[in-house]
Amino acid sequence: MTSTLITGIGELTTNDPEVSGTALVVEGDRVVWVGDGEPAADSRVDVQGRAVLPGWVDSHTHLVFAGDRTAEFGARMAGKPYTAGGIAVTVGATRAASDDELAANLKRHIAEALSQGTTCVETKTGYGLNVADEVRSAKLAAEHVDEVTFLGAHLVPAGSDPDEYVDLVCGEMLDAVAPHVRWADVFCEKGAFDEDQSRAVLRAAAAKGLGLRVHGNQLGEGPGVRLAVELGAASVDHCTYLSADDIDALAGSDTVATLLPACDLSTRQPLPDVRRLLDAGATVALASNCNPGSSYTSSMAFCVAIAVLQMRMSVEEAVRAATLGGARALRRDDVGVLRPGARADLHVLDAPSTTHLAYRPGVPLTHAVWRAGVEVHPST
Numbered sequence: 001m002t003s004t005l006i007t008g009i010g011e012l013t014t015n016d017p018e019v020s021g022t023a024l025v026v027e028g029d030r031v032v033w034v035g036d037g038e039p040a041a042d043s044r045v046d047v048q049g050r051a052v053l054p055g056w057v058d059s060h061t062h063l064v065f066a067g068d069r070t071a072e073f074g075a076r077m078a079g080k081p082y083t084a085g086g087i088a089v090t091v092g093a094t095r096a097a098s099d100d101e102l103a104a105n106l107k108r109h110i111a112e113a114l115s116q117g118t119t120c121v122e123t124k125t126g127y128g129l130n131v132a133d134e135v136r137s138a139k140l141a142a143e144h145v146d147e148v149t150f151l152g153a154h155l156v157p158a159g160s161d162p163d164e165y166v167d168l169v170c171g172e173m174l175d176a177v178a179p180h181v182r183w184a185d186v187f188c189e190k191g192a193f194d195e196d197q198s199r200a201v202l203r204a205a206a207a208k209g210l211g212l213r214v215h216g217n218q219l220g221e222g223p224g225v226r227l228a229v230e231l232g233a234a235s236v237d238h239c240t241y242l243s244a245d246d247i248d249a250l251a252g253s254d255t256v257a258t259l260l261p262a263c264d265l266s267t268r269q270p271l272p273d274v275r276r277l278l279d280a281g282a283t284v285a286l287a288s289n290c291n292p293g294s295s296y297t298s299s300m301a302f303c304v305a306i307a308v309l310q311m312r313m314s315v316e317e318a319v320r321a322a323t324l325g326g327a328r329a330l331r332r333d334d335v336g337v338l339r340p341g342a343r344a345d346l347h348v349l350d351a352p353s354t355t356h357l358a359y360r361p362g363v364p365l366t367h368a369v370w371r372a373g374v375e376v377h378p379s380t
């Protein structure tokens with residue numbers, strides 16, 4: 001195995017209070033040393049005072065889709081509210097797409113994210129909504145991303161009876177998809193699935209051995225957060241509308257509150273009250289929610305900039321939420337940190353500090369990206 005010394009780091013974010021320095025050594029796909037010296041290595045890269053941080057961990061995306069929803073976005077900007085119903089448009093386009101088209105779209109979006117520093121990606125099914133298309137989506141995702149989530153309970157497809165559809169999701173569909181995924185999710189919201197339906201889906205998935213995630217409290221207060229905590233979900237995502245009880249429940253649990261600020265902007269919702277969550281002691285993650293309907297961006301840097309500029313997170317809190325927070329939401333300890341033993345996922349900024357992510361919003365600041373010990377951007 002060859003080793004590389006990365007030296008000349010102007011600011012190193014490790015997300016581990018015990019680990020600091022201005023240099024690190026990568027060997028194979030791992031970080032093997034972090035410190036202030038210059039240990040011997042097979043090769044050496046001097047980053048000339050740039051900031052280095054862990055690659056972004058984007059713990060919430062919906063990247064298996066075809067088509068786009070430009071018209072819906074335009075209508076929204078003209079004042080029409082976002083509703084769950086738009087999902088059906090993408091379901092139609094996704095079902096109609098060939099395997100090659102779906103794969104090309106997925107790879108294009110992953111490459112786009114990687115070139116901006118995202119080195120660990122979760123993505124969901126949820127635009128198939130029948131057994132064959134959900135299995136196809138799960139298998140495709142499993143070939144290309146780190147973590148895959150079954151979201152058969154994204155919307156009741158047109159023409160289906162809601163209770164019969166929930167039975168299908170909990171039965172034949174779950175049986176067919178489960179071998180290809182680690183997680184299951186449900187869109188617990190008005191216009192999608194109610195509390196009882198959501199609980200049924202999550203319990204069936206847990207009985208199959210899948211970890212749980214919940215889309216909750218996106219369009220109004222509701223049962224999503226409470227249900228996620230009750231069932232020990234790894235994360236509850238959106239959390240745009242939280243009651244005091246929801247915040248207490250999250251603070252007293254292992255369920256990560258995953259905030260999706262780019263989605264809130266794109267759907268003209270308020271931004272979540274992250275300060276109340278952090279002050280109460282909840283664990284917070286930031287993710288892109290990249291999808292063609294509610295949040296068509298793969299930019300984690302954009303999410304960090306919104307979190308700092310508009311949600312009043314400190315830069316340190318926002319960067320941590322977009323790296324370590326995402327890792328916690330995915331219950332992983334090998335990503336989102338830079339310490340010996342971690343996967344060598346490095347994001348080198350064309351800036352001396354992570355402060356520039358908010359200070360220079362919208363500016364492409366990614367200088368280089370390493371994933372699992374390989375420099376993947378810029379591509380050579």
Ligand code: NIG
Nearest residue numbers: 086087187215289291293294
């Ligand atoms: O997380 N809210 C549910 N699912 C996605 C939106 C999907 C869509 O509108 O296509 C989300 O925002």
